[in-house]
Amino acid sequence: MITVISQILGFIGSLCLLLFGMEMLSNGIQKGAGNNLQSLLHKISGNRFTAVLTGLAVTAIIQSSGATTVMVVSFVNAEIISLTQAIGIIFGANIGTTVTAWIVSFFGFSFSIEAAAIPLFGFGFILKYFKKFKIHNFADCFMGFALLFMALGLLKNSMNLKPDSVSFLQKFQDLNFAGLLLGVLIGTVFTALIHSSSATTAIVLTMSANGSLPWELGAAMVLGSNIGSTVDAVMSSLGASVNAKRTAAVHVAFNVTGTLIALLFFQPFLNLIDLIVPGTPIQNITIHIAMLHTVFNILAALLFLPFVKQIASITEKVIHESQKEKDAHYKIPIILPKNHVSKDLYTFQVQKEITKMAGRVMDMMGYLNQGLNQQRDMAILIDEINAQEEYVDEMNHEISWFLQKCSRLPTANHSDRNNYSSMISVIQNLEDLSDECCSIMHSLCKFKKNAESESFKNHTEELIEYFNQVYIFYEQTCTYIALGLSEIDKVLLSDVEDRIDSTKRELKKASRKRIENGSNVKAELNYMDLVRKIEKAGDCIFGVIQAIQPNVEDSVLADGSEKNLISAQNVIINTKSRKAFVSGKEVLLAVKEYELLALLMKNKGQVLTRKQLLESVWNYDKEIESRTLDVHIGLLRQKLNNQKLIETVRGVGYRIS
Structure with missing residues (x-):
């Protein structure tokens, strides 16, 4: 009795260690790969074969079909990829998950994996301290492999059962087809409970290697694990969009149908595996099971791949989008799985939602434009802009909450948290802008009521x-x-934001003069309030710009920080490197040309006399012709490809406005 309890507890502990090792391995690879995995998924073309290869590659890399399918459901939910693309990825993910079986069959039983586990874990731990070389992110990968090997060794010992104690498993084969169905059911339920078809396959391989599990029953359990692996996709689709539910339904239908077909032709299927793998199943059963797992998923993918569009069409007809789902409040369409967490899975989805939020605010700006141009009834516009503002508030709350949750993920590093903080700042500025849009609309109504007809027309x-x-x-x-x-x-x-601020000052100054000349005070105050709020909307927009993280390294900043930059229109000079750029491209200037341009840009908005320019750039004590300045100005205009940047103030000098 004590021996049985000890073996059960040993099995549970080994299984937990196996699952933990696989999760650490998956997270370590995802953390090390960074954004490459999500970029791979995001750049899928409409080609179904490319989608299959993508699903295969991602799953083989992260060692988790569950993580891949959850990722796919999430991307469909966020409208990043289509249902047709998702189907192809799911086919590929099923093939990619067979890599684990081959790793276990090759390394798990050919040498003492426990002996390799400890040094591998130590190497991974040491790797954590090499942060300068950016290889520390792969530390969890090596430690995960070590725990995986250690768990397999413990599983072998805990499942080293006597033939008499597992004789009941042999009786399953006497039940013929019913016995196979029971094996499939065991594989399905067990995989659904532990959320890992790879772990189920590893256990089946271990029991088969020990002689505890017959070849036919082991094959049936492996087929059942394919059905059980769909539990992650099903759980991810709960409460998600209709397309996410369709994706999960396709995953379940594909795996169930493929398993049923394999069961109908079970014996010929086993004969095919025997033909491919040399030797009998008794001689190398682990290779037989790994090959069966691979061949089954490849054949299933090849069978259904030509009908991807038809499968998507049928699914769309069967699973409809209800009116309740169309009219629902905003809910962020992103799933944060409990057993496969990785911050890299969600960046594209969050960016997509921020883009949608920006689109909503753009609609609000459009309503203001219609109100100013008197294109629609103000009461209707107010109702529409208020509805949009409420929806944007919901988006702000949901996306901010999710980003805060992402920042607490164990795989998120300092750079990731800075990125999440920038995203939160972007959406908060967008939400502030939506508030300003509502405020401007209400102020516009007041302005229309109090302004006289003629002055209203001019002010508008x-x-x-x-x-x-x-x-x-x-x-x-x-x-x-x-x-x-x-x-x-x-x-x-x-510069654009500076021009908006400058225009506000000019408009308010003109309004104050009109008040001094006897204009309607109340109307003018409402007018200045509108000007102030429009300028504040510009500040919110500039806040969004400042919050967005740069996506490329700029040659403009190669020799200094932003403090060394001076800009005017599309021209920037770097005072430290003494370089000039037009729309980001460097323009080669002579020494005097650069000094002349730098002097004008440093005094932007001011008129510099010919004498000041000649003294500062050429040292006036030299005898030079007055045409020298004009020639250099002409050369600058030509090289900068901008005739309007440097203005000529006749009889005085030049300026950059």
Whole structure:
């Protein structure tokens, strides 16, 4: 009795160690690979074969079909990939998960894996301290492999059962087809409970190697593990979008149908494996089981791959989107699995949701534009903008909550947390902008009520022109949210924000003069309030720009920090490296040309006289012709490809506005 209890406890402990080792291995590989895995999934083309290869590669790398399917369900839910692409990836994931069986069959039984486990774990632990070389992220990978090998060794010992104690398993074969179904059921239930078909396969291989499990029953349990592996996709789809549910349904249907077909042709299928693998199953049963697992998933994928579009079409007809789902409040379409956590799985999805949020705010800006141009009834516009503002508030709350949860993941490093913090700052600025849009709409209603007809017309034209500056600024920002931006873009966009601030001061100054001349005070105050709020909307937009992390290294900053940069329109100079750039591309300037340009840009907005320029750049004590300055100005305009950057102030000098 004590021996039985000891073996049961040993099996449970070995199984837990195996699952922990596999999770550490998966997380270590994902952490080391960084964004490459999500980039691989994101760049899938519409080609079904490419999708299969992608699913195979990702699953083989991270050693978890569950993590891949959860990733796929999440990406479909976030509308990053289509249902057709997802089906191909699922086919490939089923093939990729067979890599674990081959690792176990080759290394788990050919030498003393316990002897290799300890040095491997020690190597992984030491690797944690090599942070400068950026290889410390793979430390968990090696330690996970060590725990996996250690767990397999313990499993072999805990399952070293006497023939008499497992004689009941031999009786399963006497039940013929019913016995096979029972084996499939055991594999399905066990895999669903532990959330790992790879672990189930490892246990089947271990029991088969010990002679505890007959060949036919082991094959049936491996087939059942394919059905049990769908539990992650099913759980991930609960509460998700209709497309996510369709993806999970396809995964279940594919694995169940493939298993049923294999059972119908079970004996011919085993004969095929015997033909491929040399020797009898008794002689090398682990290779037989690993080969069966691989051949089954490859044949199933080849069988259904030509009908991917038809499968997607049938699924869409069977699983409909209800009106309740269409009208539901915002809920972030991202699944955070409990057993396969990795921060790299969610970056694209969060970026996609932020882009959607920016689109909602763009709609609100459009409503303001319609209100200013009197294109629609104000009452209707107010209702629509208020509804959008509530939805944006929900998005802000949901996405911020999720990003905070991601920052607490064990695989998230300092750089990741900075990235999450930047994303939170972006969405908060977008939410502030949506609030300002509502405030501007309400102020616009007050302004219309209090303004006289003639003055209203003049003021509205000024407001439309001013609002268009902010509107175009936000259109540019939406592009940067979707595609990313560089440091040079940030510097150039700061000029746009400066122009918005400058226009506000001019409009408010003109309004105060009108009040002094006897204009309607209440109308003018409402007008200045609108100007102030439009400018505040511009500040929110610039806040988004500042929060977006640069996606490339800029040659502009190669020789210094942002403090060394001076910009005007699309031209930037780096005062430390003494280089000039037009739209990010370096322009070669002569020494005097650079000094002349730098002097004008440092005094942007001021008119510098010819005498000041000649004294500063050429040292006036030299005898030089006055045409020298004009020639250099002409050369600068030509090289910068911008005739309007440097303005000529006749009779005085030059300036950059």
